[in-house]
Each structure stands twice: as C-alpha cells, then as structure tokens.
Amino acid sequence: MTTRAELTEKIVAHKTFNDIKWSDVAAAVGQSKEWTTAALMGQISLSKEQAYAAGNALGLNFSDEEIALLMTVPYRGSLPTAVPTDPLIYRLYEVVNVYGTTMKALIEEEFGDGIMSAIDFTMDISRKADPKGDRVTIVLDGKFLPYKMY
Template sequence: MTRAELTEKIVAHKTFNDIKWKDVATAVGQSKEWVTAALMGQISLTKEQAIAAGNAMGLNFSDEELALLMTVPYRGSIATAVPTDPLIYRLYEVVAVYGTTMKALIEEEFGDGIMSAIDFTMDIQREENPAGDRVKIEMTGKFLPYKTF
C-alpha cells in the first residue's frame, strides 16, 4: 500500500461513515487542521496518535498502515503548478492577487524574512453572516528573519 492509497482509504471510510475531522482530532488531542493534514498525508503522526485516529474512525490500522502514518511525508498535496480544484484555486488566487500586499505589510512590520510554515498554526471556522456565511482562515507562523553573513 502507498501513502496515497492509505489517504484514499481514510477519506472514503470517513465519508461513508459520516465521520467529522473535529471528532477525530479530539480523540488524537490535536487541532482539526493538524489532524486532517496528517491523515491527508502531509504530516507524520506518532504511533499513539495514529492508533487514536484509527480508533476514533473505527479503522484498525495494520502495522504497515501505522508505519505509513508515522513516516515523514514528501509534502505538497497539489499535483499541478496551478491548482485546478475550484476551492484550492480560490486560495491560490488570494495569494496571486494579495501576495505582494501581504509580503509588503509583513516586511514593513517585521523586516526582511519569511513566515514559517513549520512553526505554524491554522484555524478554520465558519462565521455566520446575514449576507451568506463566511469562511474564516487564521494562519499564524513564526517570523524568521534572513541572516546576514
């Protein structure tokens, strides 16, 4: 079994059994964003976390599957340079349109550097609005200044 095949198995089982990522996250003891990324193949789990996720989903992972969940992944979940999935494309579009603005404002506030995607948290929430519910995405990453040498 490959890691991609395991991801497909997890997603199919989740969908068929109407399991919510937030419920799995509660069982694992981490955020829904982190656990979802891990089960989608972008973050490695400890053996205990993988077993807790499997138990929460009603999946009895084999030793091979546990090992795949524990293996540090090759990161990057988008198969094409420009995403074709409409939701992912809209996030790409936000960066395409506002990326230089975000960069300018971050550099003005912090200086020359980057926002870490390793020392990072993300929170996705539904925000009710009379004009139509909103998607609220909050990303927090440690600022890493470029060093001179």
C-alpha cells in the first residue's frame, strides 16, 4: 500500500529526473501551475480526469490506487515541524512573523473584522527581472470573509 507522502516523493523524483516543468503539467491538467503543484504535493484533491492528465503529462502510468490517492481529500498542512527548517519556507514563515500583525492591521482597516479566505483563493508566483538580481513576486488573492454577528 502506497502512502500519499510516498506518491508525492515519486512524482517529484520523476519530474526532477525527467526535467518536467510544473507549468507543463498544469497546462495538461487545465489549472494554474500553483494549484497543480499544490495538488501534486498532496495539499489539494484532483478529479479522476485531472489525475490521469497529470500522470500522462509526467509520463507516469498511475495505478488505480495512486489515482485514488490523488482524488482523496487531503489532511492539509505540509510542514513536518511547527517551525519550518527549509530555508525558503522559513523565510516565508519569517515574513508572516515579522509582517503578520501589519498585514492584519491593514486588512482590518480596509475591510473590517474578518479573514482572507484560503479556500476562495488564488496564488501567482512569478519572476521579475531586476539588474540587482531577479525578484520573486508572490501574489495571494483571497476573498474577504467578515465575521458575522449573531
């Protein structure tokens, strides 16, 4: 019996070895590179058709069991430790630690008491050329959900 974590490792190893881009897999699946990557990393479930399309794009002939794992609603949260140790993920964690209260204050000032949805949500990651070194641009776009009074 394969676990979802083992399937993720298989996908990532195969993708890396064969120099396949997430954006190419996403085009075959019909979703954004961000959504498709999250799904294949085990954080979002795919439809059967999307799972087969991903397998074809990756050149992997997924078993029925693997297709079922890709279709299963996951337990979300991909960090193995409370404080991330991977340097890139830690820097994002640091951004939230340093600027989280600022983001919260500015969102509440603009929208009121509520949260940004991570369900009705999109993300875009892109590269921006800069003579001092290319920049990473991350756009998080979530619907505002006000707390309701009752």
